[in-house]
Amino acid sequence: MKRTATCGELNRNHLAEKVTINGWVHRHRDHGNIKFINLRDRYGITQVVIDADATPVLKNTASELKFEYCIAVQGEVRSRPDNMVNPSMQTGEIEVKAEKIQILSTCAALPFMIDERTEAREDLRLQYRYLDLRSFSMQKNIRLRHEVALGVREYLIGRGFMEIETPTLIRSTPEGARDFLVPSRLYSGKFYALPQSPQLYKQLLMVSGFDKYFQIAHCFRDEDARGDRQIEHTQIDLEMSFVSKEDIFEVIEGMLQHIFRKTLNKELKVPFPRLSYDQAMDRYGSDKPDLRFDLEIKELSSLLAQGDFQLFKDVVAAGGVVKALLAPGCSGLSRKEISRLEETAKIFKAKGLAWMKVTEGGLEGGISRFYGDLSEAIITETGAAAGDLLLFVGDTRKTACTSLGAVRNELAAKLKLYDEKDFNFAWIIDFPLFEWSEEEKRWEPTHHMFSMPQEQCLDTLEEDPGRVKGDLYDLVCNGVELASGSIRIHDPELQKRIFNIIGLSLEEAGRRFGFLLEAFKHGPPPHGGIAPGLDRLVMLMAGESTIREVITFPKNTLGLSPMDDCPSSVGREQLEELHLKITKSAP
Secondary structure, X not given: OOOOOOOOOOOHHHOOOEEEEEEEEEEEEEEOOEEEEEEEEOOEEEEEEXXXXXXXXXXXXXXXXXXXXXXXXXXXXXXXOHHHOOOOOOOOOEEEEEEEEEEEEOOOOOOOOOOOOOOOOHHHHHHOHHHHOOOHHHHHHHHHHHHHHHHHHHHHHHOOOEEOOOOOOXXXXXXXXXXXXXXXXXXXXXXXXXXXXXXXXXXXXXXXXXXXXXXXXXEEOEOOOOOOOOOEEEXXXXXXXXXXXXXXXXXXXXXXXXXXXXXXXXXXXXXXXXXXXXXXXXXXXXXXOOOOOOOOEEEOHHHHOOOOOHHHHHHHHOOOEEEEEEEOOOOOOOHHHHHHHHHHHHHOOOOOOEEEEEEOOEEEOXXXXXXXXXXXXXXHHHOOOOOOEEEEEEEOHHHHHHHHHHXXXXXXXXXXXXOXXXXXXXXXXOOEOEEEEOOOOEXXXXXXOOEXXXXXXXXXXXXXXXXXXXXXXXXXXXXXXXXEEEEEOOOHHHHHHHHHHOOOOHHHHHHHHHHHHHHOOOOOOOEEEEOOEHHHHHHHHHOOOOHHHHOOOOOOOOOOEOOOOEOOOOOHHHHHHOOOOOOOOOO
């Protein structure tokens, strides 16, 4: 009973044909003399009917069927009665009159029902992921992922890019997150590492003359469990020689246009807007702002320092700022609801969240009593109207911006200020090249140490590293960072200056990246690149809130796989072969 048709392709054009369909029992209904089976495969659902005139053998076989039995059905395609046509199904106008049913395999009791989308808890879904993947939503998401990857390849190969694989077992070059280490059996005490990204190798490909490279690359980072991250993820990695960031922007915008047009039948407007890092932080409180809504943060430092609220006066006198956020139509929020917003601000190190309500008569409540004479000016500066709520944070610029940025996002979700089906892309540019680490008491690269400083900063790098802007760029969409990239340093002398600023000795640099530095002695071209996250892109396109919904076999938020109990212990013989000894077992 070999399949001759899928469960999603039959229609009126196949009437009276003899077909064999294979799949899983999605639903079954017994109406006395007539039985109905909804048979499902990844292409769709076909209704199978066991008529009253069916043979006793066929009826007995049909009575044995349970959810998710895998079966083959042989029969004739016929029209459904007019009152049973289902226009929402691809096969809704036909049904298959069963003449023979073969049970290919049975199914044990299900831990949850296979449906459009299961409501089972996530760890149970991950434990039985092979069942979860049968659901319509997961089938749709994985199919979308496939189509996006195909679109990437179509577009980039059409633009002259070559798809080139880089190694999975590499030298450990620790930077940023920890490397996953792989012990060598043949070379005692030595280790390979799994790549955090193909960064160094794609730069070597530029030295090799492959001026347009891309790869859908699997990457590994030994990070602590944190939100919606995975210790293994996939990125669309690309690098180009003899380019500026404008060339890279044009390629990525064209690629995304192609992908969205092909997979979602949606047109993206290009070029994408651009915001400097400083603009994004000052106006939206984030370097990955959600631009689907207009709430902008305002600075009212000089104005509010004129009032009698001592905290704000002290903040401004100490060189800090006072930032304000207008919450439209929120004057009716209770103290409890405002307190919840304050807790959000405190997560980002704000000491508190001051507020005032806007009424027809002016400002009321909160800290309004300290600003009686300034009420009109505050309302004018913020553009507030009666019924609005004003929220304030006074602190360092970074804390005031990021804390109000978090409140901004929470308010937008609460007030439903955006359409979840919209996609608002933007480039964030002009990032600082360095950031100061209070913990390490030294300068660190904002992105990575191979990023090019902007040309106007080259002569004064060492004078004030905090003011140096990098030729760095991020692509953001709907509050999610989708890609990070930069123009790279190809001048060995400039690279040495960067190492010196971040406190990395030439000896240590040689130990970590010596093979790259050696290659750069042999005519490296100017080059740059970017790496959009495939998981995050598909997550947004699918309308999901977590990348686990678009990865076939993800780890949970603790980095564990409930399905195959990974990571797991290994036997003593394996450890001995790798010259390893466990000194302390995990609890």
